[in-house]
Amino acid sequence: xxxxxxxxxxxxxxxxxxATLELIDGKWKGVILFHLLHGTMRFNALRKRxxxxxxxxxxxxxxxxxxxGFVLRTVYxxxxxKVEYSLTERGRTLExxxxxxxxxxxxxxxxxxxxxxxxxxxxxxxxx
Amino acid sequence: xxxxxxxxxxxxxxxxxxATLELIDGKWKGVILFHLLHGTMRFNALRKRxxxxxxxxxxxxxxxxxxxGFVLRTVYxxxxxKVEYSLTERGRTLExxxxxxxxxxxxxxxxxxxxxxxxxxxxxxxxx
DNA sequence: CATGACGGTATCATTTCCGATACTATGAGC
DNA sequence: GCTCATAGTATCGGAAATGATACCGTCATG
Numbered sequence: 001x002x003x004x005x006x007x008x009x010x011x012x013x014x015x016x017x018x019a020t021l022e023l024i025d026g027k028w029k030g031v032i033l034f035h036l037l038h039g040t041m042r043f044n045a046l047r048k049r050x051x052x053x054x055x056x057x058x059x060x061x062x063x064x065x066x067x068x069g070f071v072l073r074t075v076y077x078x079x080x081x082k083v084e085y086s087l088t089e090r091g092r093t094l095e096x097x098x099x100x101x102x103x104x105x106x107x108x109x110x111x112x113x114x115x116x117x118x119x120x121x122x123x124x125x126x127x128x
Numbered sequence: 129x130x131x132x133x134x135x136x137x138x139x140x141x142x143x144x145x146x147a148t149l150e151l152i153d154g155k156w157k158g159v160i161l162f163h164l165l166h167g168t169m170r171f172n173a174l175r176k177r178x179x180x181x182x183x184x185x186x187x188x189x190x191x192x193x194x195x196x197g198f199v200l201r202t203v204y205x206x207x208x209x210k211v212e213y214s215l216t217e218r219g220r221t222l223e224x225x226x227x228x229x230x231x232x233x234x235x236x237x238x239x240x241x242x243x244x245x246x247x248x249x250x251x252x253x254x255x256x
Numbered sequence: 257c258a259t260g261a262c263g264g265t266a267t268c269a270t271t272t273c274c275g276a277t278a279c280t281a282t283g284a285g286c
Numbered sequence: 287g288c289t290c291a292t293a294g295t296a297t298c299g300g301a302a303a304t305g306a307t308a309c310c311g312t313c314a315t316g
Contacts, residue, residue: 014158014159014162014163015159015239016229016230016231016232016234016237017158017159017161017226017229017230018155018156018158018159018233019237020229020230020233020236020237021152021229024149025153027146028146030145030146031143031146033145034142034145042293043294044291044292044293054275054276055293055294055295056274056275056294056295056296057273057274057275059294060273075293078292079281079284079291079292080281080282080283080284080291080292081281081292081293081294082292082293083292090236093232093236094232096231097228097229098145099228100224100225100227100229101144101145101148101225101228102142102144102145102148103144104144104148104221104225105143105145105148106144107221108148108218111143111144111146111147155303155304170262170263171262171263171264172262172263182304182306183264183265184264184265184266184304184305184306185303185304185305187263187264187265188303203263206262207261207262207311207312207313208260208262208263208313209261209262209263209264209311210262211263211264
């Protein structure tokens with residue numbers, strides 16, 4: 001259970017902030033939750049949304065999210081395998097949080113573009 | 129700069145979510161921001177609010193927050209030293225985010241009590 | 257001189273995170 | 287038998303985060 005970072009959340013009232021942060025932290029959870037907010041997705045569909053995540057990591061994050069009761073994992077007895085991920089009711093309660101996170105990012109970071117404009121020289125680090 | 133976790137935020141629209149998360153992540157940033165929302169605080173005052181944080185960590189988190197433009201560090205030329213931390217305007221823009229985090233925590237975790245009150249047998253799945 | 261208060265900094269060791277790669281299982285198609 | 291597709295799992299190694307502890311600098315007090 002690598003998700004436990006605080007043995008004791010001794011942080012007075014602000015504690016609730018940390019408690020929440022701890023649950024949705026983890027490098028990919030935020031985005032996963034965000035995508036799942038829009039509907040059920042299969043494992044590989046999720047992977048396509050997260051181009052740089054490894055299979056191992058995606059699985060790990062999904063498991064933790066499942067453990068925390070945020071996502072539901074549905075396995076279909078088919079071949080090839082089919083596994084769907086969706087939010088539980090508890091997972092949906094995170095919507096305002098994810099939304100706040102998204103909105104802030106949209107307004108205050110350079111990632112606030114839903115529709116990538118190809119006319120923008122985004123990442124163009126001179127390689128030499 | 130230890131706070132960079134994603135080399136590339138290739139996560140489609142949800143990217144903004146991660147971008148924001150990255151800035152307020154860091155084990156203590158959330159709580160620090162929360163406390164600073166209520167007003168300027170001195171270093172040791174902050175420490176008292178975070179009983180389990182080490183001096184080293186608190187300093188580190190504060191520096192990152194400062195680097196990211198969220199907090200303002202004011203040093204007074206006195207002895208013994210006096211350093212005050214307060215939110216910048218940019219820092220205040222995080223208020224809705226912190227609030228959403230706090231509210232979710234208040235409602236869905238056992239830390240939702242300003243005045244410790246364990247009369248709430250929260251539905252704890254994964255009973256370990 | 258020694259101690260205390262305040263706010264740090266430096267160093268060391270451990271824990272945890274995360275990526276790369278390889279292996280598993282099954283039915284379809286050739 | 288070989289390859290493809292899907293969804294994982296197992297193992298190894300390097301990087302980053304975090305904790306513990308000791309040391310720094312200054313003025314006041316005794």
